[in-house]
Amino acid sequence: MxxxxxxxxxxxxxxxxxxxxxxxxxxxxxxxxxxxxxxxxxxxxxxxxxxxxxxxxxxxxxxxxxxxxxxxxxxNGNALVDAYQQLHESLTPLATAGAELTQGGADEAAFAMLCQHAASSCAHFVSADKVRAMVFAVDDGGETMTCFARDGRLGNSEGFDRISRRGKAAFKSLEDGHRISVTSISDAKAARRGAWSGTGEGYEAFITSPIAVGATGYGLLTVDAPDKHAFTSTDEVYVDLVAAMLGTAFAARERWAAGPERTGHGQGDVEEASSDGVPEDR
Incomplete structure (x- = not known):
């Protein structure tokens, strides 16, 4: 030396x-x-x-x-510039695709590609390691949510339904219209007895943000990771932004499918939802 x-x-x-x-x-x-x-x-x-x-x-x-x-x-200044550049590269294609969907006609392939890009952008932009990102869509009957697009580790989630306890909690989180961020499932179990009915197998922390336009809910965007406290506040804001862009795309898709008479998925009725509104286990 x-x-x-x-x-x-x-x-x-x-x-x-x-x-x-x-x-x-x-x-x-x-x-x-x-x-x-x-x-x-x-x-x-x-x-x-x-x-x-x-x-x-x-x-x-x-x-x-x-x-x-x-x-x-x-x-720090250079890191901020890099972060802005990554944000631009990640969100610009998503915003462009969303604008094209709202201006054009029915294009299911383009819609599916946009949802996949949304999942991929979340999986690669957030700061956590070994992330899984999933886009859940409410079905036409409004009774279940299935995984429409995903990226990252593990496989697809089994989704949610209005019958199971975890499904009721998931639908309630969509209707409430607010992001849910859990830094540690284990801590949540200890702090709120009965908050989780499943094991949370394969992940320890997650962010769930509603995909909605106004009072009409279309699904959930979720990002999870195997480590506690894996996500930052910047990650939470990013997931919210992507979910908001997805809401516009889902609304355009709804107009293609059903015409002007359709008003939404009817997310207003949920029986015996979990008191804390947390989707327990995906």
């Missing part, structure tokens, strides 16, 4: 320590003042030289901290 690399490593370490421990720089400044006063009390050439050396050494923590902060800001 060269002296230059070693010097950069030491300087970086000093910058991080000084930046995170606010007392280092003031203590170094105080030490510099005391040392300079002692050394320059009876100034000689040697004492002046030592005073200069001590002052430079005591100034290094502040200089290193300032350099580290600028470096960190540059890195």
């Amino acid at each position: 060269s002296f230059r690399v070693l010097g950069v490593m030491v300087f970086t370490w000093l910058g991080v320590v000084t930046d995170r421990r606010m007392w280092v720089a003031p203590v170094a400044g105080l030490a510099a003042s005391v040392a300079a006063a002692i050394l320059l009390d009876d100034p000689t050439l040697a004492r002046v030289i030592w005073a200069v050396i001590v002052l430079v050494l005591c100034a290094l923590p502040g200089i290193a901290a300032s350099w580290w902060r600028r470096k960190e800001e540059d890195q």
Whole structure:
């Protein structure tokens, strides 16, 4: 290892320590003042030289901290630019496809491709590892939700129905119109007895966002991961955005299929839904 690399490593370490421990720089400044006063009390050439050396050494923590902060800001700025670029690349095709569906005629193949792109974008954009993303669609009778598109690990979910407890909870989450984010199924079980009737096999954390336009619910967009606390708040917002875009596409598809007389799937009647409205196990 060269002296230059070693010097950069030491300087970086000093910058991080000084930046995170606010007392280092003031203590170094105080030490510099005391040392300079002692050394320059009876100034000689040697004492002046030592005073200069001590002052430079005591100034290094502040200089290193300032350099580290600028470096960190540059890195954060570059990371933000990269994130915006990924967001643009992920959402633009989805938005374009949705606009084409609303403007064009019936195209089931294009609709299926859009749903698949939505699942794939969630599976690859979110920060968690080993993600599974699924698009659930309410059937024509409004009694079941089946997996229409998926991407990631594991296979398809068995879906939901209005008869089972977990199915009632899933439909209630769609009707409530709010995202549900569970950071740990195990913790949820411990905190709310009876909140989960299944095992949650294959996943430990998930995000579920309703696919809806106004009061009309069309399905759910879910993303799950095998690790606790796998998702960030940014992941939650992203899933919400994709679900909102899917809502527009589902509404266009409904117009193709049934014409203007159709008003929705009738998501208003749910019997004995789970009190917490959480879809327990997919």
